[in-house]
Amino acid sequence: xxxxxxxxxxxxxxxxxxxxxxxxxxxxxxxxxxxxxxxxxxxxxxxxxxxxxxxxxxxxxxxxxxxxxxxxxxxxxxxxxxxxxxxxxxxxxxxxxxxxxxxxxxxxxxxxxxxxxxxxxxxxxxxxxxxxxxxxxxxxxxxxxxxxxxxxxxxxxxxxxxxxxxxxxxxxxxxxxxxxxxxxxxxxxxxxxxxxxxxxxxxxxxxxxxxxxxxxxxxxxxxxxxxxxxxxxxxxxxxxxxxxxxxxxxxxxxxxxxxxxxxxxxxxxxxxxxxxxxxxxxxxxxxxxxxxxxxxxxxxxxxx
Numbered sequence: 240x241x242x243x244x245x246x247x248x249x250x251x252x253x254x255x256x257x258x259x260x261x262x263x264x265x266x267x268x269x270x271x272x273x274x275x276x277x278x279x280x281x282x283x284x285x286x287x288x289x290x291x292x293x294x295x296x297x298x299x300x301x302x303x304x305x306x307x308x309x310x311x312x313x314x315x316x317x318x319x320x321x322x323x324x325x326x327x328x329x330x331x332x333x334x335x336x337x338x339x340x341x342x343x344x345x346x347x348x349x350x351x352x353x354x355x356x357x358x359x360x361x362x363x364x365x366x367x368x369x370x371x372x373x374x375x376x377x378x379x380x381x382x383x384x385x386x387x388x389x390x391x392x393x394x395x396x397x398x399x400x401x402x403x404x405x406x407x408x409x410x411x412x413x414x415x416x417x418x419x420x421x422x423x424x425x426x427x428x429x430x431x432x433x434x435x436x437x438x439x440x441x442x443x444x445x446x447x448x449x450x451x452x453x454x455x456x457x458x459x460x461x462x463x464x465x466x467x468x469x470x471x472x473x474x475x476x477x478x479x480x481x482x483x484x485x486x487x488x489x490x491x492x493x494x495x496x497x498x499x500x501x502x503x504x505x506x507x508x509x510x511x512x513x514x515x516x517x518x519x520x521x522x523x524x525x526x527x528x529x530x531x532x533x534x535x536x537x538x539x540x541x542x543x
Contacts, residue, residue: 337368423479423500430475430531432508440509443502447494448510456513458522460490465513466524473514473529479507 271277309325316323327335334340341349341363349362386392394402445454451461462470470489471481482503485493494503 338366339364420499421501421504423504425476425479425483428476428479428504430508430511432512436505436508437512439502440505440507440512443498443506444509447497448506451490453518455516455518456510457518457520462525463522464510465516465518465521467514467528467530468524468526469529470526472527473531475507475511478510479503482507 271280274280312326313323346361351360351362353360387395444452448461451459452464453459456464458464462468467473469477471477471486481491482498483493483495483500485491487493498506
């Protein structure tokens with residue numbers, strides 16, 4: 240009964256700890272009764288609790304039954320005038336069989352004549368479970384040899400890899416066929432931002448550009464993207480070309496192998512939208528003054 244009570248306490252303690260950890264992240268723990276899944280959770284919890292209680296009661300009843308059986312056997316042995324010898328449980332029999340344990344009476348039959356400072360040696364054989372593993376390994380090795388190397392029924396690791404690559408390429412081709420990439424003509428590119436484009440561009444920027452240009456574009460390793468000074472041109476075409484082709488001598492990699500033309504356009508538009516936002520602690524201007532307009536203003540006033 241103490242084991243049963245302790246187990247229940249541990250379960251409820253674990254549930255309470257889980258509830259505390261999940262309370263911040265999930266809405267269920269904020270308002271469990273208002274959650275639409277509350278009836279399902281309630282019924283599921285009740286079912287599991289009932290099943291647990293049934294199992295615990297069954298185990299407890301088996302222990303009680305074993306006590307009655309042992310008492311009856313002891314009384315029968317006493318009436319017959321013989322010593323009561325408890326019968327080992329099924330688990331004990333199984334454990335002894337797979338380990339080939341020998342009783343103390345049998346040990347004298349396998350005792351060797353070796354004697355080292357009073358230490359005697361038994362002629363024990365390897366336990367059956369160890370032999371089963373050995374024989375199973377031999378059988379598995381033979382099956383593996385035939386299946387993978389002789390008949391080629393199943394592919395080796397290299398063959399599996401090539402098959403997965405082919406399957407991935409087929410899926411990619413199918414996806415591209417149903418979702419063809421957007422063709423971007425840089426020469427005809429016009430800065431016409433929309434909320435959808437800027438949202439996607441911000442996501443690309445956050446993943447790939449923040450480490451060099453900071454979260455608000457104020458610049459760090461890379462230049463400030465919020466002022467009117469540009470190292471390689473400030474038009475949307477220039478920004479797109481720099482992102483696509485990179486500037487290797489200044490540490491700006493080409494993003495063409497990583498980003499699709501549509502993603503490069505989106506992040507170019509987002510970078511263009513950062514101009515004039517005036518973030519905190521901006522990096523000093525670098526490059527050439529460029530102002531957008533019907534006739535863009537370009538002044539050779541490089542500061543750094």
